[in-house]
Amino acid sequence: MANIKIPTSFNIELEFETANMFQRFGAWLIDTLIRVVYIIILSYTVRNLQLEEVASYVVYLFLGALPFAFYFLVLEIIMNGYTPGKYMLSIKVRNMQGGQPSTSQHLIRWLFRMLEAPYFFWNGIIPIVSMVRSPYDQRLGDVVAGTIVVSTKTKASLSETIFRDMSAIDYTPHFPQILKLSDRDMNKIKNLMDQAVKSNNPELTARVAYRVKDVLEIQTDMLPAEFLETILNDYNYYTTR
Incomplete structure (x- = not known):
């Protein structure tokens, strides 16, 4: 883990502890497990309903593929930087000023996630190399979007300033x-x-x-x-x- 000191416009430095590679990967595993379990339940339900082939494809698209694909983007926006996995491991996404990322920043992170998701070996290498080379454990999507993932057990609280x-x-x-x-x-x-x-x-x-x-x-x-x-x-x- 690394500590990052974020200056504010009030001559105060807020110190945060960045989330390390293992915390982030653990959160990703939890979120992936949630998505997989959801798809399994959906598939079981659709089979039991005995829908026609076209109707089944429509259900899988709108209730399966789209929620699976947009899981991180939507939840990080509505949960203020958290996903269930991140929440369980006490980490969240912030912008480089210590505040809540904008919708466009979330969108950039999500787009780069498609390149970085470790579904294949060569994809998984990208975020690993990026986090190793970054002083703040940022993956490539974070660097481009101007975001950082930090521990919510921070040394400084915004409420104290x-x-x-x-x-x-x-x-x-x-x-x-x-x-x-x-x-x-x-x-x-x-x-x-x-x-x-x-x-x-x-x-x-x-x-x-x-x-x-x-x-x-x-x-x-x-x-x-x-x-x-x-x-x-x-x-x-x-x-x-």
């Missing part, structure tokens, strides 16, 4: 005045928020929120905790675009 991955949601910012503050200011606010939560001190949250409103000349009816979370999201939205 002011970083929020706003790329995955359709977010509308509320307070453009937030850009008057610096990274250092936002980190201080986040630290005070965490301190207030740990000590169950809503008065501290209220004082921080009042101070931010006063400095930025903001008037809002939001509750203090909601307001502070909103300005963190707004800051991420503006500074990552």
